[in-house]
Amino acid sequence: MISLNSFTVLPGAETITSVSIAWGSPSDPDPSLDGLPYLAVIWSDPDGDGDPADAHVLGTASGVISSQGTDTFVVTDLARTIPGSTFFVGLMVNQVVGQFPVGFDKANPLFNRSYVAGAELGHGHGDIYDLTNNNLPVLTIEYYGLFGNWTIRADATFSSPFRLLGAVSQMDQGEVGPQNIDLPLSGPAGIECRSGIPGERPGTYKWVFSFSEPVVSIDDAEVSCGHVQRREIDPAYPYQVILYTTNRQCSEQYVTATLLGVHSATETLPSAAATMGLLVGDVDADGVVTRNDTNQVKDLRGQTAFYVNFRADVTGNGVINQNDLSAVNVHNGDRLPPR
Numbered sequence: 001m002i003s004l005n006s007f008t009v010l011p012g013a014e015t016i017t018s019v020s021i022a023w024g025s026p027s028d029p030d031p032s033l034d035g036l037p038y039l040a041v042i043w044s045d046p047d048g049d050g051d052p053a054d055a056h057v058l059g060t061a062s063g064v065i066s067s068q069g070t071d072t073f074v075v076t077d078l079a080r081t082i083p084g085s086t087f088f089v090g091l092m093v094n095q096v097v098g099q100f101p102v103g104f105d106k107a108n109p110l111f112n113r114s115y116v117a118g119a120e121l122g123h124g125h126g127d128i129y130d131l132t133n134n135n136l137p138v139l140t141i142e143y144y145g146l147f148g149n150w151t152i153r154a155d156a157t158f159s160s161p162f163r164l165l166g167a168v169s170q171m172d173q174g175e176v177g178p179q180n181i182d183l184p185l186s187g188p189a190g191i192e193c194r195s196g197i198p199g200e201r202p203g204t205y206k207w208v209f210s211f212s213e214p215v216v217s218i219d220d221a222e223v224s225c226g227h228v229q230r231r232e233i234d235p236a237y238p239y240q241v242i243l244y245t246t247n248r249q250c251s252e253q254y255v256t257a258t259l260l261g262v263h264s265a266t267e268t269l270p271s272a273a274a275t276m277g278l279l280v281g282d283v284d285a286d287g288v289v290t291r292n293d294t295n296q297v298k299d300l301r302g303q304t305a306f307y308v309n310f311r312a313d314v315t316g317n318g319v320i321n322q323n324d325l326s327a328v329n330v331h332n333g334d335r336l337p338p339r
Contacts, residue, residue, distance in 0.1 A: 001116065002128060003114070013157065023074065024070075031068070090152055110149055117137060162211065167210065191287065221243055256273055259272045279331075283314070297320060301320055301325065
């Protein structure tokens with residue numbers, strides 16, 4: 001199921017910092033919801049009409065449902081700057097028959113503000129990148145006879161200086177489309193377990209840096225291990241800078257990519273950097289390739305890549321198969337150094 005709400009940008013609060021979701025229903029608690037994985041999503045509204053038929057994904061972040069049935073908003077960090085005057089915030093979750101994961105507020109509903117889409121059992125996965133390309137195409141919840149609003153909201157900060165909001169390692173994995181591994185700007189580094197982008201030079205990775213203002217130009221870029229292939233400003237979303245690097249010989253290392261001289265229309269950042277722990281085959285992201293990683297790939301063999309299992313698609317071709325198992329086995333025992 002894909003659930004989303006439409007919002008209007010508040011002047012001076014164009015930068016979203018997180019998505020907050022209240023799960024389940026206090027009147028009908030369902031303990032089976034806790035622990036269920038979900039994907040939080042922010043979409044832009046290219047034509048500004050409040051209709052998500054043309055919604056464009058700006059960013060995603062994964063999480064696990066908690067505090068169901070308590071009316072508690074659970075926060076998922078997801079920072080993006082919204083272009084235009086309207087946008088959408090929501091989520092995708094894999095649920096079974098009888099589960100109702102997303103909270104629903106029936107008091108004083110705002111009509112034509114909450115939407116739903118998705119795929120019924122046997123009809124594949126939900127498509128967040130083209131909401132009309134779903135077995136259940138995106139429609140208002142009123143269409144389905146529901147009157148209320150999803151308990152999903154966006155958290156924003158007011159006007160702030162030009163800065164780096166976040167970074168991800170992104171890879172298109174078959175039909176599921178882009179899958180992101182978050183590269184936190186502080187704390188433990190995100191671990192990239194995939195062997196590189198299919199169709200590119202071996203060991204090629206795509207870094208996506210997100211900024212609080214549109215980027216006009218970048219002077220240069222460097223990487224602590226490997227080579228910079230190319231850099232570009234996303235023409236569809238100039239708040240993002242894309243960097244391609246070749247890091248074939250860099251497994252078992254922490255790799256830092258740095259943009260040098262990042263210019264907005266009014267300000268310049270001398271540098272903006274993100275770090276990934278590059279450890280091919282580390283499906284469970286614990287910093288070492290072990291039998292547990294092998295067993296995860298074995299258990300998922302035959303599945304197509306999706307937001308809940310994409311790390312097991314080590315070769316990045318969209319299908320979890322023997323090639324992924326072989327890739328994990330080759331790197332068995334590899335580990336990241338202490339940091």
